[in-house]
Amino acid sequence: MNVKENVIISLQQGLDAELTYAQIEQLLEVPKSSALGDYAFPTFILAKTWHRAPQQIAQELVTKIDGTAFEKVVATGAYVNFFLNKPAFAAATLTTILAEGTAYGDSDQGQQANIPIDMSSPNIAKPMSMGHLRSTVIGNSLAKIYHKLGYQPIKINYLGDWGTQFGKLIVAYHKWGSEAEIKADPIGNLLKYYVHFHEEALKDPELDDEGRAWFKKLEDGDPEATHLWEWFRGLSLAEFKKIYDRLGIDFDSFNGEAYYNDKMDPVVADLQQKGLLQESQGAQIVDLTAEGLTPALIKRSDGATLYITRDLAAAIDRYQKYHFAKSLYVVGAEQTEHFKQLKAVLKQMGYDWADQIIHVPFGLITKDGKKLSTRKGNVVLLDQVLDEAVSLAQAQIAAKNPELHDAATVAHQVGVGAVIFHDLKNDRLDSFDFNLAEVVRFEGETGPYVQYTNARAQSILRKADFSGDLSTHSLALADPQAWDVVKYLADFPNVIQRAAQGFEPSVIAKYALRLAKAFNKYYANSKILVDDEQLAARLGLVTAVSQVLQLALGLLGVAAPEEM
RNA sequence: GGCGCAGUAGCUCAGCUGGAUAGAGCAACGGUCUUCUAAACCGUAGGUCGAGAGUUCGAACCUCUCCUGCGUCACCA
Numbered sequence A: 001m002n003v004k005e006n007v008i009i010s011l012q013q014g015l016d017a018e019l020t021y022a023q024i025e026q027l028l029e030v031p032k033s034s035a036l037g038d039y040a041f042p043t044f045i046l047a048k049t050w051h052r053a054p055q056q057i058a059q060e061l062v063t064k065i066d067g068t069a070f071e072k073v074v075a076t077g078a079y080v081n082f083f084l085n086k087p088a089f090a091a092a093t094l095t096t097i098l099a100e101g102t103a104y105g106d107s108d109q110g111q112q113a114n115i116p117i118d119m120s121s122p123n124i125a126k127p128m129s130m131g132h133l134r135s136t137v138i139g140n141s142l143a144k145i146y147h148k149l150g151y152q153p154i155k156i157n158y159l160g161d162w163g164t165q166f167g168k169l170i171v172a173y174h175k176w177g178s179e180a181e182i183k184a185d186p187i188g189n190l191l192k193y194y195v196h197f198h199e200e201a202l203k204d205p206e207l208d209d210e211g212r213a214w215f216k217k218l219e220d221g222d223p224e225a226t227h228l229w230e231w232f233r234g235l236s237l238a239e240f241k242k243i244y245d246r247l248g249i250d251f252d253s254f255n256g257e258a259y260y261n262d263k264m265d266p267v268v269a270d271l272q273q274k275g276l277l278q279e280s281q282g283a284q285i286v287d288l289t290a291e292g293l294t295p296a297l298i299k300r301s302d303g304a305t306l307y308i309t310r311d312l313a314a315a316i317d318r319y320q321k322y323h324f325a326k327s328l329y330v331v332g333a334e335q336t337e338h339f340k341q342l343k344a345v346l347k348q349m350g351y352d353w354a355d356q357i358i359h360v361p362f363g364l365i366t367k368d369g370k371k372l373s374t375r376k377g378n379v380v381l382l383d384q385v386l387d388e389a390v391s392l393a394q395a396q397i398a399a400k401n402p403e404l405h406d407a408a409t410v411a412h413q414v415g416v417g418a419v420i421f422h423d424l425k426n427d428r429l430d431s432f433d434f435n436l437a438e439v440v441r442f443e444g445e446t447g448p449y450v451q452y453t454n455a456r457a458q459s460i461l462r463k464a465d466f467s468g469d470l471s472t473h474s475l476a477l478a479d480p481q482a483w484d485v486v487k488y489l490a491d492f493p494n495v496i497q498r499a500a501q502g503f504e505p506s507v508i509a510k511y512a513l514r515l516a517k518a519f520n521k522y523y524a525n526s527k528i529l530v531d532d533e534q535l536a537a538r539l540g541l542v543t544a545v546s547q548v549l550q551l552a553l554g555l556l557g558v559a560a561p562e563e564m
Numbered sequence B: 001g002g003c004g005c006a007g008u009a010g011c012u013c014a015g016c017u018g019g020a021u022a023g024a025g026c027a028a029c030g031g032u033c034u035u036c037u038a039a040a041c042c043g044u045a046g047g048u049c050g051a052g053a054g055u056u057c058g059a060a061c062c063u064c065u066c067c068u069g070c071g072u073c074a075c076c077a
Helices: A005-012 A021-027 A044-050 A054-063 A088-104 A130-148 A165-175 A178-184 A186-202 A206-219 A225-245 A257-272 A306-323 A333-348 A352-356 A382-398 A405-426 A445-462 A479-503 A506-525 A534-554
Strands: A039-042 A072-076 A077-082 A114-119 A153-155 A277-280 A283-286 A296-299 A329-332 A357-360 A365-367
Touching: A005 A021, A005 A039, A005 A054, A005 A077, A005 A257, A021 A039, A021 A479, A044 A054, A054 A072, A054 A077, A072 A206, A072 A352, A088 A479, A088 A534, A114 A130, A114 A306, A130 A153, A130 A225, A130 A329, A130 A357, A130 A365, A130 A405, A130 A479, A130 A534, A165 A186, A165 A206, A165 A333, A178 A186, A186 A206, A186 A225, A206 A225, A225 A382, A225 A405, A257 A277, A257 A296, A257 A306, A296 A306, A306 A329, A306 A333, A333 A352, A352 A357, A405 A445, A405 A506, A405 A534, A445 A506, A445 A534, A479 A506, A479 A534, A506 A534
Parallel strands: A114 A153, A114 A329, A329 A357
Antiparallel strands: A039 A077, A072 A077, A277 A283, A283 A296
């Protein structure tokens, strides 16, 4: 079944092949409102050759087109509008969705090629804030989207688990810390020590030297420093995992910055050997003026490595391990220059796979117009936001559906779903100021709205009491009220493609909202559970809607409770 | 100052490759629960699509100039 093809062929015949198939395909559009039709052909470009007004051309063209395959073909203004045969299209669409089930929209285009996704990457000993949420949920959703298209995503949590701050932390722990405190609240107290250290260091600059000294010890493999580092890291990771569990997200790798400690020297040597390294102001750089970029600083004047040194090692390591088709970095837009540099250096090193490295940037979350900063106390803790969302969901359930069984689980699904959906529904690159009330809203264009729509559909199916196999009945749904729903359902595979091409989960989120809205409208205007000859078709529609909503929510990493 | 991203209704945002009267949600006002979950549905009101010029049969979308906001511009990550 390819209705678009039918439209194009009919037009071609009507035009006596004046335009090619490809030209018509290019011109063909979908009207904004389905009241105008399902496909539209604008006649403007024919005005010159036909020497007539577009309106007249449209009228004449309609008479030349064989419209028997369609409900109707009409001229409206300068457009030739095609109306599809609704029952036939509905039957084909619903049959496909019911038959394919959760595989609807699947593709094997990825051929199991690997796609490592660099995502989340919180810093050890610091709490996860709303700022970390974006990378985490966008990365997770992209993993699911690409998996559906036959790729093999590898979710990598590039933990911030190395750097001078660990030296400082060790000093702070020795001076003011206690094992008992840390055990009680690992991240909270580690952060407290860290902040305290910075306050004290302002008065006593020698503290910084002590911190550097301890970091040097750590780098040299000092047993005590190593032990403390491992302890802090383990505790932090355990805390992070609690949050990831709440979000329903897991990782394939926790290879953080420390993992690359012994992998940078070979990279530097390679750069040296390829003659790319230059000395400038005492530092080692790779010149990128040819690409219009500032130089990549590989080694500081004191010999220490830098961010990009580690990222080069990581990129090369990932390529050797995975031979990726694409390597995604879900990292804030403020690091765009860094990734341009990274790619440029890799290219100069002769790695043609550098082009497969893709930075997937996202906009900044601010609070009161200012950047979130743990040290300055301008933070929004992710845990607290999730708590708030879940308790609001609980209250909502108590008020609206007190009989609901397993209310705690549903409250969790709805609350967390609201937070995730809120972060994914808009264009990645949109920056926004954090607004708790907005994040935990359950009405309107929100995750819970979509979840609720699915729950309603499920409720109908429970009550339907329809014995037998829907697929053995005619699904030729004729109800014009359901038409928008059917068209959205049919569009789902394209939507996944668009989301993947743009690395944009919001495409899925917006689709889910449109489908849910169309279904709710249908629901409000039509009685579904009526025993007539169209019952099976309507139940087929409800089943398909629920299936596709669940798939869409699944691709976003949002749960789909059956009741709420 | 260079580069990048953005500027659409009071607020938050859609608008697929330029196309038919610019769409949602929130907030406001008014309707709809004895009938499939009202976390819903319907209606009213609300817009010089930052400004100006250009290209085009046609521009929120493409080009140029300007204005405004954010990010970034080597020894943090």
